Amino acid sequence: MMALDGLRILDLTRVLAGPYATMILADLGADVIKVERPGTGDDARSFGPHLHGESAYFMSLNRNKRSMTLNLKSPRGQQVFRELVAQVDVLVENFRPGTLEKLGLGYETLRELNPRLIYAASSGFGRTGPYSRRPAYDAVVQAMGGLMSITGQEGGEPTRVGSSIGDITAGLFTAIGILSALRAREQTGQGQVVDVAMLDCQVAILENALARYNVTGEIPRPQGNRHPSIVPFEPFETQDGQLMVAAGNDALWRRLCEALERPDLASDPRFKTNPLRNTHYAELRPILAEIFRGQTTAAWQALLEPAGIPVSPINNVAQVMQHPQVLAREMLVELAHPTAGQMTLPGIPVKLSETPGALRSAAPTLGQHTEELLGELLGYTPEQVAALHAEGAL
Amino acid sequence: MMALDGLRILDLTRVLAGPYATMILADLGADVIKVERPGTGDDARSFGPHLHGESAYFMSLNRNKRSMTLNLKSPRGQQVFRELVAQVDVLVENFRPGTLEKLGLGYETLRELNPRLIYAASSGFGRTGPYSRRPAYDAVVQAMGGLMSITGQEGGEPTRVGSSIGDITAGLFTAIGILSALRAREQTGQGQVVDVAMLDCQVAILENALARYNVTGEIPRPQGNRHPSIVPFEPFETQDGQLMVAAGNDALWRRLCEALERPDLASDPRFKTNPLRNTHYAELRPILAEIFRGQTTAAWQALLEPAGIPVSPINNVAQVMQHPQVLAREMLVELAHPTAGQMTLPGIPVKLSETPGALRSAAPTLGQHTEELLGELLGYTPEQVAALHAEGAL
Numbered sequence: 118m119m120a121l122d123g124l125r126i127l128d129l130t131r132v133l134a135g136p137y138a139t140m141i142l143a144d145l146g147a148d149v150i151k152v153e154r155p156g157t158g159d160d161a162r163s164f165g166p167h168l169h170g171e172s173a174y175f176m177s178l179n180r181n182k183r184s185m186t187l188n189l190k191s192p193r194g195q196q197v198f199r200e201l202v203a204q205v206d207v208l209v210e211n212f213r214p215g216t217l218e219k220l221g222l223g224y225e226t227l228r229e230l231n232p233r234l235i236y237a238a239s240s241g242f243g244r245t246g247p248y249s250r251r252p253a254y255d256a257v258v259q260a261m262g263g264l265m266s267i268t269g270q271e272g273g274e275p276t277r278v279g280s281s282i283g284d285i286t287a288g289l290f291t292a293i294g295i296l297s298a299l300r301a302r303e304q305t306g307q308g309q310v311v312d313v314a315m316l317d318c319q320v321a322i323l324e325n326a327l328a329r330y331n332v333t334g335e336i337p338r339p340q341g342n343r344h345p346s347i348v349p350f351e352p353f354e355t356q357d358g359q360l361m362v363a364a365g366n367d368a369l370w371r372r373l374c375e376a377l378e379r380p381d382l383a384s385d386p387r388f389k390t391n392p393l394r395n396t397h398y399a400e401l402r403p404i405l406a407e408i409f410r411g412q413t414t415a416a417w418q419a420l421l422e423p424a425g426i427p428v429s430p431i432n433n434v435a436q437v438m439q440h441p442q443v444l445a446r447e448m449l450v451e452l453a454h455p456t457a458g459q460m461t462l463p464g465i466p467v468k469l470s471e472t473p474g475a476l477r478s479a480a481p482t483l484g485q486h487t488e489e490l491l492g493e494l495l496g497y498t499p500e501q502v503a504a505l506h507a508e509g510a511l
Numbered sequence: 512m513m514a515l516d517g518l519r520i521l522d523l524t525r526v527l528a529g530p531y532a533t534m535i536l537a538d539l540g541a542d543v544i545k546v547e548r549p550g551t552g553d554d555a556r557s558f559g560p561h562l563h564g565e566s567a568y569f570m571s572l573n574r575n576k577r578s579m580t581l582n583l584k585s586p587r588g589q590q591v592f593r594e595l596v597a598q599v600d601v602l603v604e605n606f607r608p609g610t611l612e613k614l615g616l617g618y619e620t621l622r623e624l625n626p627r628l629i630y631a632a633s634s635g636f637g638r639t640g641p642y643s644r645r646p647a648y649d650a651v652v653q654a655m656g657g658l659m660s661i662t663g664q665e666g667g668e669p670t671r672v673g674s675s676i677g678d679i680t681a682g683l684f685t686a687i688g689i690l691s692a693l694r695a696r697e698q699t700g701q702g703q704v705v706d707v708a709m710l711d712c713q714v715a716i717l718e719n720a721l722a723r724y725n726v727t728g729e730i731p732r733p734q735g736n737r738h739p740s741i742v743p744f745e746p747f748e749t750q751d752g753q754l755m756v757a758a759g760n761d762a763l764w765r766r767l768c769e770a771l772e773r774p775d776l777a778s779d780p781r782f783k784t785n786p787l788r789n790t791h792y793a794e795l796r797p798i799l800a801e802i803f804r805g806q807t808t809a810a811w812q813a814l815l816e817p818a819g820i821p822v823s824p825i826n827n828v829a830q831v832m833q834h835p836q837v838l839a840r841e842m843l844v845e846l847a848h849p850t851a852g853q854m855t856l857p858g859i860p861v862k863l864s865e866t867p868g869a870l871r872s873a874a875p876t877l878g879q880h881t882e883e884l885l886g887e888l889l890g891y892t893p894e895q896v897a898a899l900h901a902e903g904a905l
Contacts, residue, residue, distance in 0.1 A: 118698070120691040133718075145691050164719075165740065166726040173722035243862065246839030252759075252821045256736070256744060260755035261823040263831040265736075267673030268662070275746075275753070275825045277736045278672050279661030280718040289683040294861040296690035297539050301514040301866040303697075309865035317860040320831060320842040324527075324674040325558075328567035330828045331855050332560040337828050342650070342659070342671045346559065350650060352669075359669070361654035365646075427646045429655040431669045434724045434731050437657040437714060445640030448714040461725050466711040467688040468637065471703035472695040 119146025120472040124299070126207040127152060128182065131159045133255070133281055134239045134315060135211035136178040137288030142295065143181035144465045144474040150205070150490055151179065151481065152198070155186040155511060158483040171457040176480040180452060180462060184481035185490045186511045189220055193510035197491070198222060203230045204494045207295055211239040214249050224310055234308040235298045239291045243314030253315055258283035262319025267326045269339030276339065286318040348394035348401065349373075352431060353409035360414050362405075363427040367391060376424040377408055454479035487511055513540025514866040518693070520601040521546060522576065525553045527649070527675055528633045528709060529605035530572040531682030536689065537575035538859045538868040544599070544884055545573065545875065546592070549580040549905060552877040565851040570874040574846060574856060578875035579884045580905045583614055587904035591885070592616060597624045598888045601689055605633040608643050618704055628702040629692045633685045637708030647709055652677035656713025661720045663733030670733065680712040742788035742795065743767075746825060747803035754808050756799075757821040761785060770818040771802055848873035881905055 124147040128139045136159070143149040153159055161175040168176075188194035199222075202208060208227065210217060217223050224236045238244060241253020259265050259277050269276035294311035302308060320327070326337040342361075344350035349370075352359040364370045367390055374383035382388055382404065387397040394401055409417065414430045421428045432440065438449055438461070448464040457479075465474040491497040491505075505511045518541040522533045530553070537543040547553055558568040582588035593616075596602060602621065604611060611617050618630045632638060635647020653659050653671050663670035688705035696702060714721070720731040736755075738744035743764075746753040758764045761784055768777035776782055776798065781791040788795055803811065808824045815822045826834065832843055832855070842858040851873075859868040885891040885899075899905045 118695070120695040122698070124694075141687060145687075166723060168726050173726040174719045177719070177722040242836050243840055246836045248836035248839075251816070252763075252819065254744070254757040254759055254821050256738065257755055257757050257821045257823045260746065260825045261831075261834070262837075263826050263828050264672070264674065265825050266827040269670060269673070270664070270668055273667075274664055274736070276663060276670055278658070278676070279663070279731070279733060280658065280716055280720060282672070282676065282716065285716050285718065286680075286683070289680070289687065290860045293535060293539075293683065293686050293690065294863060296687065296694065297514040297861065298863055298866070299694065300518075300690065301512070301863070304512070304516070305865070307865065309863055312862040312864070313860060314840060314862075316836055317840050317842050317858070317862075320837055321857050321860040322674050322676065322679050323828065323831070323857065324679065325568045325571070326674060326828050327832075327855075327857060328571040329560060330832070332562050332567040337673070339673060342668070344650065350648070352654065361651055363648040363651050365648055369646075422645070425646060427648050427651045429651045431654045431659050432657055433660040434657050434717065434720050437655075437717070438721075438724070440655070442636055442640045442642035442710060443656075443714055445642075446637055446708060446711050448711050461721075463715050463717065463721055464711070466684050466707060466715040467691065468706040468708075468711075469688060469692055469695070469703055470706070471699070471701065472692070 118472050119474060120469055121146035124148065124207070125205045126150065126209060127201055127205040129208070129210040129212070130239070131211065132161045133178065133284035134287040134291065135209055136161070137285055138239060138291035138295070139182065139209055140178055140180065141288070141292045144476070145467060146472070146474065149182040150201070151182045151184045152187045153184055153483055155188050158184070158186070162483065168457040168460070171454060176454060176457060176460055177462055179480035181477055182481060183486035183490060184484055185487040186484040188510050189222065191510045193505060193508055195220065195222060197495070197505065197510060199230055200495050202227050202234060206233070206299070207235045207237060209237045209239070209291070209295070213252060214238065214240055214244045228308065232307055233302060235295060235302065235311060236308065237291055237295050237311040237313070239287050239313045241315050243317060244312045255281040255283040258315040258319055262316050263323055263326070264319055267337045267339060269341070271339065271341035271343065273339055283315045283319060286322055287313055287315040290318050290321070346395060347391060348398050349405055353406055355409050355414045355417055356412055358414040359431050360409060360417050361429045361431060365427065369426060370394070372424055373421070373426050376421055376426060379408070450476050452476050452479050456482060484511070512866050513868060514863055515540035518542065518601070519599045520544065520603060521595055521599040523602070523604040523606070524633070525605060526555045527572065527678035528681040528685065529603055530555070531679055532633060532685035532689070533576065533603055534572055534574065535682070535686045538870070539861060540866070540868065543576040544595070545576045545578045546581045547578055547877055549582050552578070552580070556877065562851040562854070565848060570848060570851060570854055571856055573874035575871055576875060577880035577884060578878055579881040580878040582904050583616065585904045587899060587902055589614065589616060591889070591899065591904060593624055594889050596621050596628060600627070600693070601629045601631060603631045603633070603685070603689070607646060608632065608634055608638045622702065626701055627696060629689060629696065629705060630702065631685055631689050631705040631707070633681050633707045635709050637711060638704070638706045649675040649677040652709040652713055656710050657717055657720070658713055661731045661733060663735070665733065665735035665737065667733055677709045677713060680716055681707055681709040684712050684715070740789060741785060742792055743799055747800055749803050749808045749811055750806055752808040753825050754803060754811050755823045755825060759821065763820060764788070766818055767815070767820050770815055770820060773802070844870050846870050846873050850876060878905070
């Protein structure tokens with residue numbers, strides 16, 4: 118058994134934020150029915166690189182889902198859509214607000230067909246407010262929401278996070294909203310709208326930058342890889358790379374000095390406490406930099422890890438994929454795709470002891486399950502499905 | 512009514528990942544009982560800056576919770592803890608794995624007291640694997656998990672994301688795990704362990720870097736603020752700042768050229784399609800850079816936003832706090848703290864139409880609700896609570 122067994126989701130989402138949300142739910146057992154535009158499907162299907170014609174990007178976000186095509190602009194397609202809505206718990210979409218309304222398929226219409234429907238909408242700016250109908254991309258939202266302004270080297274350019282954290286956090290909050298609305302439904306018997314905006318999520322993850330600014334009035338800037346108030350807590354150059362060293366408190370500092378065989382640093386009155394190490398940072402940093410340059414990253418790891426000092430090389434993606442802890446946690450999973458062949462995908466970070474999630478199937482090809490789903494959910498015969506195809510509804 | 516009304520959470524978490532998870536659940540209605548060490552409480556209470564003695568950092572993560580003190584090292588404190596465990600739906604902790612076991616309060620013991628208990632553990636590396644018991648900090652996990660290796664200016668240093676995205680994503684996945692386990696419990700009547708590791712979550716958010724590497728074998732590097740395959744999709748210098756311009760497809764490109772009154776660029780055979788603009792990037796970039804330098808950011812916004820081009824200045828935190836969409840979405844909320852006074856906090860990004868979350872109370876002072884909670888949950892009289900205090904259990 119999986120935690121979300123029996124949860125049926127009609128998924129109109131494309132590209133990233135929405136598919137990320139439904140992937141999390143599918144990984145934990147939900148039956149996610151991906152409804153795609155006939156012919157082209159999810160835009161992400163065209164994003165390179167491709168493997169035997171299948172987009173690696175698409176495949177990494179759409180495992181565990183079934184795909185059917187549906188033409189939401191044709192009256193017959195809309196009819197099928199309404200029939201499907203009556204059969205599901207959740208509808209998820211990440212169109213610009215207003216798009217489904219224009220097709221006569223907005224929430225107010227759909228709730229008439231299914232009052233228990235949870236309608237989850239993930240968009241750039243949300244369903245309300247002056248920016249609601251504007252287009253958004255991850256880069257725009259990272260710029261607008263402040264995260265870029267606090268990311269980057271000290272004194273350097275504002276920097277975009279290298280993964281689409283604007284989309285991903287919206288996907289995570291959308292999943293939380295859906296699961297919360299399901300819990301409310303058990304009490305009320307009624308569905309509702311879950312409205313998640315990428316921009317809102319950016320504000321929600323600003324964390325102490327917001328708190329600091331509120332109190333001090335100082336505008337937070339990129340501060341590089343150094344902790345704003347803990348020393349040492351930053352990467353150091355080694356003989357062959359970099360090592361992140363995070364001595365988060367005075368006990369770890371003393372343990373670090375011991376492991377480095379520099380008890381003189383631990384007892385140096387300039388460096389005894391974290392506030393003192395902050396004050397004397399300009400003196401301490403070169404001493405440590407000189408020490409760390411003396412050995413390889415691996416040698417430092419071998420020395421410092423057993424001493425309980427939190428350290429890490431700055432791993433690249435290839436190194437992450439060979440990391441013993443990543444492998445032990447099954448955070449990389451091999452899955453065979455019928456066309457693309459063997460794929461390595463990220464595993465499931467929510468580990469449940471009794472009802473664990475699973476990678477049950479590779480991402481579907483476009484419309485792979487159209488006939489299966491229309492038969493299973495709506496009782497359509499293969500002939501009826503063929504007729505729908507013929508009239509351009511699928 | 513709120514979505515998570517009636518959900519009672521015993522919260523042993525400190526600093527960030529755990530408190531972020533329980534904040535999300537508290538915002539949506541859960542009754543979160545924050546159990547803190549007598550005397551000092553959550554480490555985050557000591558993190559500056561402080562406002563009338565209260566940590567801004569702590570306050571931003573612990574609104575909507577109640578605080579009680581409890582000495583988990585004293586036998587009487589442990590007894591009270593066991594009594595509390597019997598009264599709650601969920602226990603959340605973010606100790607290093609093994610910590611509660613050492614106190615005789617591990618999951619195997621607690622489930623005897625409450626088989627319906629959901630035991631959620633958020634840690635650096637998870638409850639299994641060779642790194643399980645190691646200490647972790649956000650910076651270490653960002654370094655180890657690959658995100659730093661893909662964040663930064665092109666050709667530049669790997670860069671830490673400016674907010675603690677390692678902790679925050681673990682908090683989000685923990686909230687998802689708890690809500691999923693609650694749904695499983697409705698079927699099975701049994702609780703289980705939710706095990707979330709910061710490192711696992713880093714792998715889960717690598718997104719297309721992982722997919723790209725899997726297919727191409729090329730190790731992804733920091734690529735600055737430019738999109739890897741879409742042009743133009745990057746910030747440009749203006750007269751007084753920078754403007755992120757994201758012309759995500761050919762239609763937006765033509766619209767951009769029109770708005771810039773440069774139809775010649777739209778019809779230029781070198782720039783007609785996105786693949787061509789990628790090929791001729793070195794020619795196109797200086798042309799656009801020259802154009803954008805000609806006006807202020809605000810002037811470009813006034814011109815390009817109505818034309819439907821996704822653009823944004825790179826806002827700093829002060830600008831985010833005045834952004835009309837952020838304000839319209841109530842993503843900044845004023846809340847009065849009894850000691851610290853008026854605080855501005857991030858709002859709730861999960862917007863539920865029928866059972867919306869709410870900021871009901873400011874973060875508690877240490878032990879503010881000890882007597883209230885012991886009376887309400889366990890029927891202790893004020894005299895009994897005083898006796899527990901006297902013997903050092905609270």
